Amino acid sequence: MMLLTSICLMAGLAIAQESPITIPIPTPGADTSITGATYPYIAEITGNDVYVRSGPGTQHYPCGKCNTGDKVKVVGEQLGWSRIVPPAGSFSWVSMRYLCMDLKDRTQATVTGDRVRVYAGSESVEPLHSQIEQIRLTRGDRIKLLGQEKDDYCKIEPPAGAYLWVSTKFTRPTTGSGLSSPIPVITDANSAAPDANKPAVVVTPPAPSTETKQLEAYKLLEARIDAEKAKPVEQQNYASIKKGLTAIANDKDAGRAATRAGFALEQIERFELAVRAAKELGQQTEELTEILDRIDSAKTARLETVKDMSRFAAIGYFEKSNIYGPESSMKQYRIVDETGKTVCYAMAVDAAAGRDLSALLKKKVGLVGKITASSTTGGALIKFTDIEEINP
Numbered sequence: 117m118m119l120l121t122s123i124c125l126m127a128g129l130a131i132a133q134e135s136p137i138t139i140p141i142p143t144p145g146a147d148t149s150i151t152g153a154t155y156p157y158i159a160e161i162t163g164n165d166v167y168v169r170s171g172p173g174t175q176h177y178p179c180g181k182c183n184t185g186d187k188v189k190v191v192g193e194q195l196g197w198s199r200i201v202p203p204a205g206s207f208s209w210v211s212m213r214y215l216c217m218d219l220k221d222r223t224q225a226t227v228t229g230d231r232v233r234v235y236a237g238s239e240s241v242e243p244l245h246s247q248i249e250q251i252r253l254t255r256g257d258r259i260k261l262l263g264q265e266k267d268d269y270c271k272i273e274p275p276a277g278a279y280l281w282v283s284t285k286f287t288r289p290t291t292g293s294g295l296s297s298p299i300p301v302i303t304d305a306n307s308a309a310p311d312a313n314k315p316a317v318v319v320t321p322p323a324p325s326t327e328t329k330q331l332e333a334y335k336l337l338e339a340r341i342d343a344e345k346a347k348p349v350e351q352q353n354y355a356s357i358k359k360g361l362t363a364i365a366n367d368k369d370a371g372r373a374a375t376r377a378g379f380a381l382e383q384i385e386r387f388e389l390a391v392r393a394a395k396e397l398g399q400q401t402e403e404l405t406e407i408l409d410r411i412d413s414a415k416t417a418r419l420e421t422v423k424d425m426s427r428f429a430a431i432g433y434f435e436k437s438n439i440y441g442p443e444s445s446m447k448q449y450r451i452v453d454e455t456g457k458t459v460c461y462a463m464a465v466d467a468a469a470g471r472d473l474s475a476l477l478k479k480k481v482g483l484v485g486k487i488t489a490s491s492t493t494g495g496a497l498i499k500f501t502d503i504e505e506i507n508p
Contacts, residue, residue, distance in 0.1 A: 159198065159287040161186040166286045168206070170236035170248035172197035177241045177248070179280050180206055190287065191279060198284045202274040207237040207262055209246050209269040210253070211372070217261070225270070227257040234278055235269075243269035244331055250278035267331075268372050330364050330373035334380075337361055341380065345387065349394040354384045428482035429498050431506060432459045435477060439492065449473070451483065451498075460487075460496040468501050480506045 161182040168180040172194045182188065182203060192199035202208075214229035236248040244267045253259070253275065260273040274280075324332075337360050344352045361384070364370050364377035425431065432451035439448065439461065449462040462483055464473065485500030 156189050156191045156201075158290045159188050159190045159200075160290050161188065161282070161286055162288050163286045166282060168200070168203065169197075169281045170238065170246075172199070172281045176281070177236075177238050177246075179236050179238045182282065182286075187290070188282060188287065190289075193284060194281075196284050197281045198287055199279045200282055202278060202280050206274050206280060207271050208250060208274045208278055209235045209237050209243045210259065210272055212265060212268055212270045213372075213375075215259070215270060223261050223263075225259055225261055225272075227253045227255055227259065230255050234272070234275060236278075236280060237271060237274075243267045244328070250280075251275060268376070326367065326369040327371035327373055330367055330370040331376075333360070334364055334373045334376050337364075337377075338380065341384070349391055350398065352387065352391050354388060358384055425482065425506075427484060428504075429485050429487050429500065430460050430462070430483045430496075432480065434462075434473070434479055434481045434503070437461055451481075458495075460498055461490055461493060462498045462500055464503075465499045466501045468503055471503075473503065476503060476505060482506050 161184060164183045166182045167174075167178040168182055169176045170179050180203065186203065188198075188203055189201040190198045191201065210232060214227055214232045215225040216228050218224040218226065232253040234250045234253060235243070235246040236250050237243075237246060246269075257275070259275055262271040262273060264271040337357055340357050341354070344354055344357070358381060361377040361381050365374050365381060367374055370377070430451050432453055435450050435452055437448045437450040439450075449464070451459045451462060453459055462485075464471070465485070468485075482504050483498050483500040484502040484504070485498050488497050488499060489495075490497035
């Protein structure tokens with residue numbers, strides 16, 4: 117129902133050319149083929165499951181049923197068919213593009229075009245194929261909405277002047293119906309031959325209009341759009357669909373089909389934008405994955421070249437220390453940090469005690485040994501058995 121609000125903007129458009137079937141309507145009150153009948157009058161239905169049809173004949177689609185005892189208002193007769201006011205439950209269709217919904221009462225709408233066609237509604241016939249025209253509405257007419265929208269049509273209560281048809285042989289006038297003499301009840305379909313002096317009225321359904329054909333073509337394309345949308349984004353391709361929609365949108369006789377095709381093309385533009393964005397994102401993801409792989413490879417290679425530092429008791433810059441005795445007999449050292457602050461003291465033992473360590477002085481080294489407490493300094497003393505230079 118919310119679609120009607122935006123449709124008001126299209127009120128100035130001319131009514132699309134369609135090919136409805138128009139049923140000739142006798143003037144109310146005039147004499148008809150039933151002797152003595154003056155219209156309108158009330159009739160009673162005399163059978164069950166009697167079809168109410170969109171036109172005077174079985175070739176017209178049904179719009180409902182009546183049963184024995186139902187009352188109908190008859191306003192005319194044609195070739196054994198009674199034209200009646202639509203009974204309760206009947207409905208009609210009208211194009212939504214010519215309606216403006218009443219914002220205060222959403223069951224009401226105003227007609228925004230001139231000579232807007234109203235079609236007989238049927239539960240068994242799609243609005244698109246409901247081509248029996250009942251009446252034409254004028255700009256400013258008010259109609260009652262029944263809440264359903266389908267194929268750009270809105271279901272409405274049949275307006276005044278819209279009629280349906282029922283076989284006269286299943287009707288009987290009620291008492292005081294306004295007839296000067298009873299209407300003959302036709303009990304056999306072949307018992308009442310038409311007047312030979314009257315030309316037979318034959319209603320032939322017209323060939324499908326360009327609009328109808330293009331609407332059918334649009335529905336096929338719409339199904340293809342849904343099929344493409346169901347595919348993974350990277351597999352979607354709308355090129356051929358766009359070509360078909362463009363042809364419909366450019367057809368000046370396509371009416372509603374052209375409007376729908378235009379909307380569909382706009383949707384496809386958004387779909388294709390999403391496809392491009394997804395592809396670009398995929399490419400960026402692949403590039404990022406490659407970069408991360410290179411980083412991981414470089415990190416692994418770097419780690420392979422870095423020595424295992426966990427085996428060292430201390431790491432720092434190697435210097436002499438005379439805190440434990442005179443310089444001539446000194447075998448003690450200390451480890452300092454980058455600022456020259458002492459980290460710990462060190463004493464070469466075992467294999468390290470006999471080595472010449474002068475080449476390692478002032479260099480960054482790692483000591484392998486045991487950490488003990490120094491009784492002299494109260495700090496840490498490492499008795500190292502091995503020393504190794506560490507390249508920065």
